[in-house]
Amino acid sequence: MDSALLSLLGAFLLSMIGLFAFIWSLRKGLLVENPRAASVIFAKGEIGRVDDPALQGSDHAKLQAAAHEAGDSTDGADAAEIADRVAADRSSAFPVFMFIAFACMWLLFGGIAGLVSSLKLHWPDWLVSEAWMTFGRLRTVHLTAVLYGWITNAELGIIIWLMPRLLRTPLVGTMWLMLGGALVNIAIASGIGAIGAGWTDGLEYLEMPWPIGIFFAAGMVCIIGPVLYTLVNRKTESLYVTTWYHTAGLLWITLLFIVGKMPGVHFGVQQAAMNWWYGHNVLGLWFTPVAVGAIYYFLPKIIARPIRSYNLSLLGFWTLAFFYAQVGGHHLVGGPVPGWLITLSIVQSMMMIVPVIAFSINMGLTLRGRMRLGLYSPTLRFVMFGGIMYLLSSLQGSFEALRSVQQVAHFTHFTVAHAHLGAYGFVTMVLFGAIYFMMPRILHFEWPYPKLISVHFWLASIGILIYFVFLSYGGWLQGLAMLDPARPFIDSVVVTMPWLQWRSVGGALMVASHVVFVLHFLAMVLRLGPNRVGAALFADQGKALGVAHGE
Amino acid sequence: MENEVKLTTGVVVTFAIAVSALVVLPYMQVRDVKPPEGLKPYTSAEQRGRAVYIANGCMYCHSQQPRSESFAPADAKRGWGRASVPGDYYYDKPHLLGSMRTGPDLLNIGVRQPSKDWQLGHLFQPRAYVPESIMPSYPYLFEIKDKADPDEETVNLPPAHVPPGKVVVARPEALDLVKYLQSLKRNYPILPPEPRDTTGAPAAPAAPDAAKPAGSS
Numbered sequence: 178m179d180s181a182l183l184s185l186l187g188a189f190l191l192s193m194i195g196l197f198a199f200i201w202s203l204r205k206g207l208l209v210e211n212p213r214a215a216s217v218i219f220a221k222g223e224i225g226r227v228d229d230p231a232l233q234g235s236d237h238a239k240l241q242a243a244a245h246e247a248g249d250s251t252d253g254a255d256a257a258e259i260a261d262r263v264a265a266d267r268s269s270a271f272p273v274f275m276f277i278a279f280a281c282m283w284l285l286f287g288g289i290a291g292l293v294s295s296l297k298l299h300w301p302d303w304l305v306s307e308a309w310m311t312f313g314r315l316r317t318v319h320l321t322a323v324l325y326g327w328i329t330n331a332e333l334g335i336i337i338w339l340m341p342r343l344l345r346t347p348l349v350g351t352m353w354l355m356l357g358g359a360l361v362n363i364a365i366a367s368g369i370g371a372i373g374a375g376w377t378d379g380l381e382y383l384e385m386p387w388p389i390g391i392f393f394a395a396g397m398v399c400i401i402g403p404v405l406y407t408l409v410n411r412k413t414e415s416l417y418v419t420t421w422y423h424t425a426g427l428l429w430i431t432l433l434f435i436v437g438k439m440p441g442v443h444f445g446v447q448q449a450a451m452n453w454w455y456g457h458n459v460l461g462l463w464f465t466p467v468a469v470g471a472i473y474y475f476l477p478k479i480i481a482r483p484i485r486s487y488n489l490s491l492l493g494f495w496t497l498a499f500f501y502a503q504v505g506g507h508h509l510v511g512g513p514v515p516g517w518l519i520t521l522s523i524v525q526s527m528m529m530i531v532p533v534i535a536f537s538i539n540m541g542l543t544l545r546g547r548m549r550l551g552l553y554s555p556t557l558r559f560v561m562f563g564g565i566m567y568l569l570s571s572l573q574g575s576f577e578a579l580r581s582v583q584q585v586a587h588f589t590h591f592t593v594a595h596a597h598l599g600a601y602g603f604v605t606m607v608l609f610g611a612i613y614f615m616m617p618r619i620l621h622f623e624w625p626y627p628k629l630i631s632v633h634f635w636l637a638s639i640g641i642l643i644y645f646v647f648l649s650y651g652g653w654l655q656g657l658a659m660l661d662p663a664r665p666f667i668d669s670v671v672v673t674m675p676w677l678q679w680r681s682v683g684g685a686l687m688v689a690s691h692v693v694f695v696l697h698f699l700a701m702v703l704r705l706g707p708n709r710v711g712a713a714l715f716a717d718q719g720k721a722l723g724v725a726h727g728e
Numbered sequence: 729m730e731n732e733v734k735l736t737t738g739v740v741v742t743f744a745i746a747v748s749a750l751v752v753l754p755y756m757q758v759r760d761v762k763p764p765e766g767l768k769p770y771t772s773a774e775q776r777g778r779a780v781y782i783a784n785g786c787m788y789c790h791s792q793q794p795r796s797e798s799f800a801p802a803d804a805k806r807g808w809g810r811a812s813v814p815g816d817y818y819y820d821k822p823h824l825l826g827s828m829r830t831g832p833d834l835l836n837i838g839v840r841q842p843s844k845d846w847q848l849g850h851l852f853q854p855r856a857y858v859p860e861s862i863m864p865s866y867p868y869l870f871e872i873k874d875k876a877d878p879d880e881e882t883v884n885l886p887p888a889h890v891p892p893g894k895v896v897v898a899r900p901e902a903l904d905l906v907k908y909l910q911s912l913k914r915n916y917p918i919l920p921p922e923p924r925d926t927t928g929a930p931a932a933p934a935a936p937d938a939a940k941p942a943g944s945s
Contacts, residue, residue, distance in 0.1 A: 188745060188749040192742075192745060298830070301854070301865065302855075302864075305865050305867055305868070306867055306868060308868050311784055312864050313788050313789070314783075314785055316785065317788070377785075379787070379824070380822055381787075405736075408732050415729070416730060421735055424735060424736065428739050428740065428743075432740075432743055436747060443755075444823075445761070445818060445823060446823065447755045447757075448821075448823045450751070451750070452823065454746070454750040498738065498739060499742050502746030503745070503749055503750060509793075509825065511800055511811075512812070512825060513812045513814050513816065514754065515758075518754055521750075522750075580799075584800065588791060588826075588827065588828055588829035592827070592828075593828075659802065660800060660802050662806070667861070669829075670830070670831075670860060670861070670862055674862075
């Protein structure tokens, strides 16, 4: 056996041993369910009391009525714990608002850049007179704006909002968070400007020039500090699932970015291997864990039932940590990189089925018989949609990594469709749901036009489904045409045309949903629209906090 | 889980394993790769052209990694060249392997389409040469004027694509880019890959040959 194969086997075995070691070290009551740990997101007496801040009074009552189950306690929630939560929310409101506002701006901007790029693929002579408008730059502007601008800002906002809530302690180091947020967004804005002007590092997902990347990394370090300090100073004994994912995600993205951006180290095909390891893991170790962590909080919180199995979530977390990080090499299948590298990534891609199934079983059991609550709460609908898309996109991704599938799918729009199912159908939809939940708590003001939340949901979900289904089909046809030596290459271009046009239709719906969302957000921030409860809410401060926190 | 130290340690350990496997090991395996004899370093004009290629994002639609005949036979049949090896990228900083083939692979475009006129004209208006192409046109790499200056390069286009009474001249970026494209030639011979990298492909046919005389004698 040669050294490459040995190292491959070594990495795999090490992961397995590490996995079992970690689970074993946390074995206390591993086989006994731990409902107390699963319930830490609720105050005493709060289980059974639904919580969707995006719903107005009467709709909230309907959701409550629908969620009622025999045996629910009728006592109020523990006032001291609610007071802790109010203090936690108040401590984080300002920085979280900053991150969410930046995220909304980048979403609108990045979505439009994406739609224009999509249109350019079937109108190739449209907007070509200036260099910054060309497809190669505009698609990269889109990618940087949505991945770093929208998803990263929104996830940072969610992490910072949930940490103090889950740890029952006020956030410390707010000024550092504001500084970090400023640095991160300076980096994103300068990165986008640089790409438009043609200054890029040229590596997919890592285009932001490295001198600008320093600002991003510095910003992330400023953010990690206060988050870890809050973690150490917590009042709760047990750490909830969401906290694991969010702490891990923050550390991973920072390390990942620093390793990936290190100037002058990577070269040739090794750089290509690193590039795709980064590209896959910015999704796997940052977007996914934070969005999964958010589902673990918001879904049970809205329906007011703890997750079914705390231990299953433990298994899901550690398997994700050990398997996902070694994925990415399979993006170079058939390329000039060592074969063992690709095999390792394919094996770990298949292993990723374990955490995905663990998550899905857990959520499925938690939601069993309660799916209909989605009819009453658009926020819940966003989160549920995201959870289902996580299952689908991850299973698709595992099988897509296989050599036989990649033979066709590699180098085609099929991969693009898959990436959007993950980043939009799953992550972005969860982020939308989380923002609808958080904003009324942050601003102490209701969403002014609750009907728009449903409009947003339907536009976005129909948009992404059109995008995914049609583009996947077109991409598959493209792959078959490309693989057939008897057909000229241009066939693989011509065959995609109708599907590229459908992609623009789906993209237009998604952008329309963003316009609705961002205008609604602005209306809320500017306190426009019908002033239903606002006046009463602020007339009586004691009651105001009660209303705002589910009392 | 109650312990934040266990949590952060575990997180960093998993990350360290992944970096070792997917970043450090490939680094050690390919750091001693030598440039093949037939591969020349890029000239400064080619290097400038490469920068134009990167700045305009050509790599998002064009890969530079023909695959092996066993995995994707069409690649070689389309004239895209033999499967590439790590040495082919010795002078490539950053790498431009690419992940999409909205357009064809370009690692050997200098062999397949060496004509400067074709390349310049195709950059100005791809649909003048390939009607179904969806490649963007790059008018900003050119200038349309009444008369070319003596030191300027006029682009020879099919007549329908030149405004009447005008000439299209290439800007230096376009000329550099074409020089880079013409330099993309990985058609020199390479030593067969070491057997350990091919998971038995050359070793398998060799084995029966070696076994035959032993069996017959």
